[in-house]
Amino acid sequence: MSKTRRFTIRSKILLGYLVVVLLFGAVLLVLTAQINVLQKENDFISHHDLEVHNLTNAIEKNVLNMETGQRGFMITGNESYLEPYSQGLSQWSSNYNQLNALISDNPSQQQSLQSIKAHITRWIEIAGEPSVDLKKQEDQAKVVAFFQSDPGKTEIDLLRSQLTTFRNTEIALTEARVTELARRSSTLLTIMYTLWGIIAALSIAAAIVISGNIVKTLRDVMQTISDISKGGNLKQRIQVRTHDEVGDLGHETNKLLDEVQEQNRVKDQITGIATLLQNPTNLEGLSRLFLNELAVLFEVPYSVLYYWKDNRLLRVAAYAGDGEKERSLGKVSLAPGEGLVGQSAVEKRVLRMNDLPQNYIRISSGLGYTSATSLTVVPVLFEGRTIAVIELASMKPLQENDMKLMQELTDIFGVSLHSTVTRMELQQLYDESQVLNEELQTQSEKLQAQTEEMLSQTEELQMQTEELHMLNDRLEVQKSAAETSANELSVVADQLRTSSGYKSEFLANMSHELRTPLNSMLILSEILSENKNQHLNSEEQNYASVIHKSGKDLLNLINDILDLSKVEAGQMEVDFDDVYLGSVPEVMNQYFLKTAEQKKMDFRIQLQSPLPETIVTDEMRLHQILRNLLSNAFKFTSEGEVALTISKMSLAHPELKDQETDVIAFSVSDTGIGIADNKLVQIFDAFKQADGATARKYGGTGLGLSISQSLANLLGGSISATSREGQGSVFTLFLPLRRDEPETMNASRLFLNEVATTTPEINKLPSMTSRQSDVLLTPLEEALLSGRQVLVVDDDIRNVYALANALEKYGMNVISAQNGYECLELLERGGVKPDIIMMDIMMPELDGYETTRQIRERLGMTQLPIIALTAKAMKEDREKCIAAGASDYLSKPLNIKDVLSRMKLWMNHETMEI
Incomplete structure (x- = not known):
């Protein structure tokens, strides 16, 4: 360890004293700062409070001088008495301004001082100046009358009372400051005593920790040395906690233990490998076992073993080189002196190469490959002669300790290899003698059997020749019949194409002819049903509404028949593009939420993860299929729920067992009347429903499912149906994730038709009433909404009125703004602090996007929940709203259950963050 990083015992002791000195210095700094604060406060009381009291007394003295001078002049008429009056009149205003500046931090005292000023000014105006003027005019009668009424006495009395109150308040403030200063x-x-105690405790703790670390390491060293001397556990190590001289002692002791343990480990490994090498009975097995052990022991990912035989080196085993890879391991046979392997065999010494060039030896696995950087060639010797050579490729060079262990292992392997080869040669000689005896015995038996077999083959060839002549005659007849059938089918196909074209053209012409008068009928009946001029009575207006509804039904029927004709004629066009799955719930909610509310049924849409963000299909045709399936579900369901579930499925191919296909399943389930098993197949035929009674009761032409199935086929998918009579039905649309080539799409469609039977049975569906509990407002949820403030921003007063009425039923306070500017003004003034904002997007002047950005960026309200509302419901609208800063997004028309659910979610989320 370098001296710059050592933390010696001397350094620790010096550091301890330095810490104590620094702590005392810190305490002195803290105390000095506190004493300075106290001194400032004492100076404030001495100068500020004393000056306030002096100025208060000065003002009172000024008023007293004015009153005394006024009365003296009034009584005597001597103008010398006006001197104190004039002096007080000129000085009180200056004293007032100074006092007002000193109490600028006390609004209540300033208000009292302003009242005192008003009374002084009032006295001067109604008593001081008028009385002096009267006396100067020497009108004694008016002077006497003035003294009798004395209008200034009331003001002087109030002034004295307010000055007393003001003075008492300042005295109380001074006493409070003095009390606080004492506290x-x-x-x-x-604090001084506490800091002294902390410093003492820290100093004692530091001394205990430093001495403990030194003593603990010394004790560990002593105990470890004692264990070694008694033959104890060599795995135990001293835990070095310091970088001082004691730590050095611990490190050296651990190194000694590591060396002793490593020597014992090497001995154990050599003994284990020597034991394993006694088991194999053949050259290849022994070589592979030894290479495997070397790979594990030295972390060598690639190795080859060559055996010396007949003055050649033959490759007999390899590690990580089985099968096809083994043919790229290099040469199978080498001569002495050829390459590094041959040279190592001749010189009987180890050859090593490091920093190999790129791709000299490539090491690969199932995941990839890399290049070896080090090569080691080791000869295997027995009684002084080379009997094998091992070539090892690794990612890093072998260390000297590894090479010593390698030498010991190859010596042991040489003995085992020689014994195994000798044993194999003896076994081979014995086996060859046995084989020769058995071959001589079986050759005579084979000759006899071959003679009999040739006779039987001759008879079979004769019979096969006769059968081939008969088969050729039958094939000629079948060929002629097949050609005749093909010609007939071609004629029929041409006739069908012509007929289909005539039918499609007829239906298109009829559609045009029917739409022309139907368009006028729809427009005129709608005008009549609105009855804006009040020309119709209620019954006639109802007739007009019936006509308009019947006309729309007729228009839908014409559209269905035209779609069916296009599909049958192959003229239906599909436009494949990326379709955003997240937009499907919004679109379907716009179509069917009102229907669900009118029928008092539950309607839910679930997106089950994981789902791709988009699929490649025709968005318009997808929506048309889903609308048909959901319309049928609502039509044949009177209570319960209708659900649309979108999920990703991996379906096993019925023929290719190892192949799976990912599809998107759109499942429409209902709790309606259901369909009998014997009617499930025919419901996809045109103009067919479950039965006549159903058709009469529920109406419709039966074209919806037929058109939907045809559209699904055009999209490369299929529709399946499962049902249980009286319990409900499940219709599932399967679509591929991407668009395939026509041949592949046809195969995919057939595949989806086969796997469509895997749709879950109706009795395995989740409970249809599970969502009913989601829409109840429990007392706890009502408590979450009650009293909350909602800001509704919408330029349409009808939307504001409807939303306000719905939310106020739950005890919420609704505030409205009719545009973005009004919303920002309400929030900037601070008078409105909403818990959540419902923001309409399409507004004039300042739209919802820009309003939301300004709330987030300019006003800094980053945590306030904002739910965007829009009637456009395009697939990119949600991303635009979130990018502008909205917390969530809802499409119009609004479902109040969804609105309440989102509001509870975001307001509860805001509460948890706070």
């Missing part, structure tokens, strides 16, 4: 002096003494 702080007592506190200073307490």
